[in-house]
Amino acid sequence: MTNILIVLSATDTWTRADGSAYESGVWAEEFVVMDETFRQAGATVDIATPGGVRATIDQHSMDPGTVGKENVDHFRTYLQSVEDRMAKPLVLADVVTSRYDAIVIPGGHGPVEDLYKDADMGRVLTEAESTSKIIAPVCHGQAALLAAKDNDGKWLFAGRRMTAFSDEEEVELGTADNAPWLLADTLRKAGATYDKGPNWGAFIVRDGNLLTGQNPASSKPLAEAVIAALN
Template identity: 25%
Template sequence: MPQKKILIVLSDANSFPLKKPSGPSNESKIVDQPSGFFLMELAKPLSKLLDAGHEITFASPKGQEPKPDPNSESLLAFAGNFYERRRENDLLERMKRENGFSTPRKLSSISDEEVQSFAGVFIPGGHAPLSDLGDDKELGRILGYFHRENKPTAAICHGPYALLSTKASGGEFAYKGYKITCWSNAEEKVMESMLGGEVEKVETALMNAGAEMVEGVGEKVGCTTLHRELLTGGNPMAAEELGSRFVRMISV
């Protein structure tokens, strides 16, 4: 397969807003809940892209070093598989040495001319995108190009929240009417019970913007959804399939 350039967009945030009850009157307050990218949702598709020989460029709104979601580095997240966790951490250490992972490009530094050189764009999950990707105009500009040109676009879990950035750049949601799978409201409610607070729902936000949400048993066990140029998955279990399908899309 000929080498192609792939853009991976990450959040700069290492936390996301969590609304928690406070005080005897049960008023709410917003706290910063630690987060970042979800390790396997980045590492598994990234590994497949590299194995296929593609060139990776990392980018974020401000070009800050991406941080992993602490929960995604736990052995629980890997079902106790120590070796799998080590492989994925080793991969990111390699990216720090070879691909500038610690110093991603600022999205604003990617010109309209340069964005045309990328064959695909991928946005991993973790709660961090809730903090800064949904309203980023530069990301909206880039995604708008991929949408207009029907070029492979992939996002997983909370990553599809970033698709809302197309409203910030153009005033209209580019993916209105698209079938999209993301971290579901039901899954988020489980997280809310663990965190003791309320989280903005990606599924609701996308549905309100005009997307047709695909949610159910298939989404829970890692199935992905492809509609036109957009490939999405709902949770970490979808990372393997999403990576494989994305590589196939790029090869066409």
């Protein structure tokens, strides 16, 4: 049986460059679509967060004007159906990486607040990478990759091909000007070979065991790519 770990951000805010708090968390589509796709394929899926804190769903991702009423209705229904799993996530520090075939990280702005500097996130990714397990973040989930460094402080994913939420999409979203740092720019500066598709269009990149999706629209293709890679 395939076992997948989904790591979610534990924060409900994103601290902006001016110190203000921006309501944030996990982008609903990215979690719902991937979790649903994996489970429909027969995988066992666990959820973990830093401290075992219940993840907050970013309310921007539940706005009918942003994502469409039909999608919001589906997200809400699905989230209610997995309430028991959402209410009691695993503690990230207690995760035994060897139990899982893939580590998946949805976005929302939450990961750029907590996962990018979380030592337990770094440990799980380092252990997963050491045994070539599938690692699959989407959108801002790629911020979590920044937590993985070797004993010399070198970034584990330097030189790897990847995509992530683009700086251009951040600008169009209206969240770039007051951002403390931009994800794609930061990944490039850290040594990633960054690639992107059209703004808001589905786009994924595979580099060995590292599979990445650019934005919310990439959630389904990324989940399907993970399943294909595991099979």
